[in-house]
Amino acid sequence: MLKLLTALFLFAALPAVAQHLEDRLADPAQETRARELSRELRCLVCQNQSIEDSNAPLARDLRRIVRERVVAGDSDGAVLDYLVQRYGEWVLLKPRFNTQTFLLWLGPVLLLMLGGGIVFTLYRRQAKAPVAAAAALNAEEQRRLDALLQDDEARK
């Protein structure tokens, strides 16, 4: 019985391992939203971690703010705006599409189109190029070819 209970408790504890336990919201839906938003926000101290993943004190403060805004009834966009106003577009791990970021978003497509274009033109140029007409065999070549073919026939 004791073993069973221990096992049960161990399993029950597992999902909590990777979470920050402070200030969890009572409403699970709000908590999930807050956590998803936190995953989209960059920790300004460690730079390539989201505030959800970071242990920096500033990240903790920002997580708290995200939860406050969620509880206050802000939409997802409004929560992100709140932080963008203070820290700029840079806090968003997924930058928004605007005049400053359009190259970032469209870059891969543009490069693919460029590469595709190059391959296409090269391919077409090659297809169009006249295949050099095969020169007729001279007498000596013809004789050798016949000999080879005859040889082949004989072997069969």
Add this chain to the structure above:
Amino acid sequence: MRLAYVIPLALFVVIGLGLAVGLTLNPRDIPSALIGKPVPEFSLPPVQGRTQGLSTADLKTGQPSLVNVFASWCVPCRVEHPLIMALKRENLAPIHGLNYKDDPADVAKWLDQLGDPFIRTGADRNGRVGIDWGVYGVPETFVVDGNGQIVCKHVGPLMQNDVDTKIRPLLQDLAAGRQSKVKC
């Protein structure tokens, strides 16, 4: 068929140059979202043992000012402290302190021992005002014009060079009411 040789070479040069420029950039320099914007609305009590807190109205007096975000636990703050004392002696502009997430007794001791360059010092115990200012690493120094607009932000400890090339000329330009060529 020449093009087939030129294109990869051109791409290589373009990408190489791009990466070379990228290498010289400092990834820790985050462009401030607040430059050109008014200072956030806030009101902070004074730090322990002092009487002058800091609020938005104190930065809209018509006179440019310097706001230094500092903490007693922050080692680089100690490094830049003598420079801020020197700036105070130059009397270019009022210097105010924003004491970020500090222990009241610690900051009082810090200012008493090292010297207090600030006219007003707001105690931001929980760091919320700091976040409104977009602070992500202490020390940070803001140049605010007389109307309470943030003109410049310096992240990290001020060095003599920063004072000579950025802070001082900017404050002088602001005081003279001329357009500043200082880049922030």
